[in-house]
Amino acid sequence: MELTNYLNAMRDASGVPFYPVVFQFFLVLTFALHIMFVNFLLGGVVVSIWARIKATPNSLRLSKALARGSTINASLAMVLGVAPLLFVQVIYDPFWYTANSMSAYWAMAFLLILAVAFTASYVFYLSGSDKAPGASGWAVLALVALLAAAAVIHALSVEQLLPQMWKTWLISGQEVNASGKGLYAFEWHRFLHFIAPSIAMAGVYLMLYAWFFNGRKDYDRAYLQETATLGANLALYATAAQIAIGLWWLFSVPMEFAFYKNPFFLVGAGMGAAFFLFLMTARANPIKNAPVAALIAFLSIFLMSYAREALRMTYTGKVGYNIFDYKLSLDWGSTVLFLGTFVMGIVVMAYPILVAVQVAKNGKESNNEGLAKLATALPVVWFLVVAGLGIVISLKNGTLF
Numbered sequence: 509m510e511l512t513n514y515l516n517a518m519r520d521a522s523g524v525p526f527y528p529v530v531f532q533f534f535l536v537l538t539f540a541l542h543i544m545f546v547n548f549l550l551g552g553v554v555v556s557i558w559a560r561i562k563a564t565p566n567s568l569r570l571s572k573a574l575a576r577g578s579t580i581n582a583s584l585a586m587v588l589g590v591a592p593l594l595f596v597q598v599i600y601d602p603f604w605y606t607a608n609s610m611s612a613y614w615a616m617a618f619l620l621i622l623a624v625a626f627t628a629s630y631v632f633y634l635s636g637s638d639k640a641p642g643a644s645g646w647a648v649l650a651l652v653a654l655l656a657a658a659a660v661i662h663a664l665s666v667e668q669l670l671p672q673m674w675k676t677w678l679i680s681g682q683e684v685n686a687s688g689k690g691l692y693a694f695e696w697h698r699f700l701h702f703i704a705p706s707i708a709m710a711g712v713y714l715m716l717y718a719w720f721f722n723g724r725k726d727y728d729r730a731y732l733q734e735t736a737t738l739g740a741n742l743a744l745y746a747t748a749a750q751i752a753i754g755l756w757w758l759f760s761v762p763m764e765f766a767f768y769k770n771p772f773f774l775v776g777a778g779m780g781a782a783f784f785l786f787l788m789t790a791r792a793n794p795i796k797n798a799p800v801a802a803l804i805a806f807l808s809i810f811l812m813s814y815a816r817e818a819l820r821m822t823y824t825g826k827v828g829y830n831i832f833d834y835k836l837s838l839d840w841g842s843t844v845l846f847l848g849t850f851v852m853g854i855v856v857m858a859y860p861i862l863v864a865v866q867v868a869k870n871g872k873e874s875n876n877e878g879l880a881k882l883a884t885a886l887p888v889v890w891f892l893v894v895a896g897l898g899i900v901i902s903l904k905n906g907t908l909f
């Protein structure tokens with residue numbers, strides 16, 4: 509009872525501005541995007557090191573392409589990490605803030621480690637020349653730092669699931685350990701279940717790469733075919749390993765949860781199995797099957813991310829915490845602004861992505877004047893609305909003058 513009271517007392521007294529189920533959906537969607545790019549990043553770095561060591565003309569070319577891709581995947585993985593962070597803080601704030609206070613040093617070290625990982629992956633990419641001595645060393649440093657970052661955020665995630673352990677971790681006798689230096693939880697099965705798919709997603713990435721550049725004169729067919737075949741094999745075997753690790757995790761979760769009967773888990777696992785079966789057939793023509801493989805891969809990650817969320821609700825439900833009874837202070841203004849910003853972001857990002865695809869595919873941009881104007885005007889309008897609202901509200905509240 510004491511723990512439940514503590515958790516509910518730690519909730520935001522002003523309540524949540526919109527229905528928790530909507531925040532939960534965005535938490536799961538943005539986490540799925542985050543972990544997908546984390547997997548593209550980690551897998552891409554691993555395969556680029558292997559390709560650099562293999563040192564055939566094709567593998568050196570592939571290593572360079574992957575090195576370039578990992579700097580972009582790193583940016584996307586990091587930016588897309590901020591989103592689930594915001595949603596976790598809205599509906600699971602007692603857990604997030606307690607874990608980050610207990611392990612404050614690690615939460616801060618996480619940012620430093622990310623800076624090292626990002627810099628190292630950039631130096632690896634910029635090292636450029638295939639035979640640059642020590643270039644692979646930078647990639648190895650990037651990989652180690654990324655795995656360290658993953659380990660820290662994983663530990664913080666698991667600490668949040670075990671509130672009944674917080675007292676044991678922090679209090680011994682009369683002593684309360686408020687140093688923030690401890691890191692108290694780590695589950696190999698759960699951790700590997702988020703890391704192992706990196707090789708499978710690197711495989712899907714290679715299939716997409718070959719499909720994307722297929723037909724371009726400066727990409728010879730043999731190189732693309734070799735890359736796609738490697739991708740399809742990596743995706744298949746790593747997905748088999750992922751399923752085995754998933755079963756290890758499933759049977760390590762407290763049996764009283766009977767999580768193997770949870771509908772979210774069953775749907776997610778079903779999609780994962782469908783992905784594995786599709787990969788078995790996709791190997792016959794990995795270039796043609798690349799887009800479908802990528803789509804099924806994302807659906808599997810999304811549905812398994814919902815299963816991850818259902819597991820969190822099972823853990824937190826055990827200590828009397830339920831996001832659906834969070835105090836609701838319906839605020840349509842901020843909700844419309846938030847959803848409007850989300851949609852605007854998609855429109856604004858659509859333009860550079862479209863240009864990149866057109867130039868990479870056809871060597872030139874076709875007429876996107878309309879979208880270009882919209883993508884330029886929207887942020888200006890957004891700024892005027894948000895700044896204007898801020899000034900009006902501050903004037904109304906008397907906080908400006």
Ligand code: HEM
Pocket residue numbers: 535539542546582585586587588589590592593594596622654655657658661662663665666698699702703
């Ligand atoms: C690029 C380096 C990163 C890696 C390798 C990484 C890896 C991971 C992994 C493995 C998890 C799942 C942990 C688990 O559930 O056991 C995770 C979750 C998460 N990551 Fe990242 N992450 C990275 C960057 C970031 C950044 C930059 C942020 C935020 C600024 C972030 C925010 C999160 C959040 C909030 C979660 C948990 C979400 C939840 O509890 O639902 N990550 N990350």
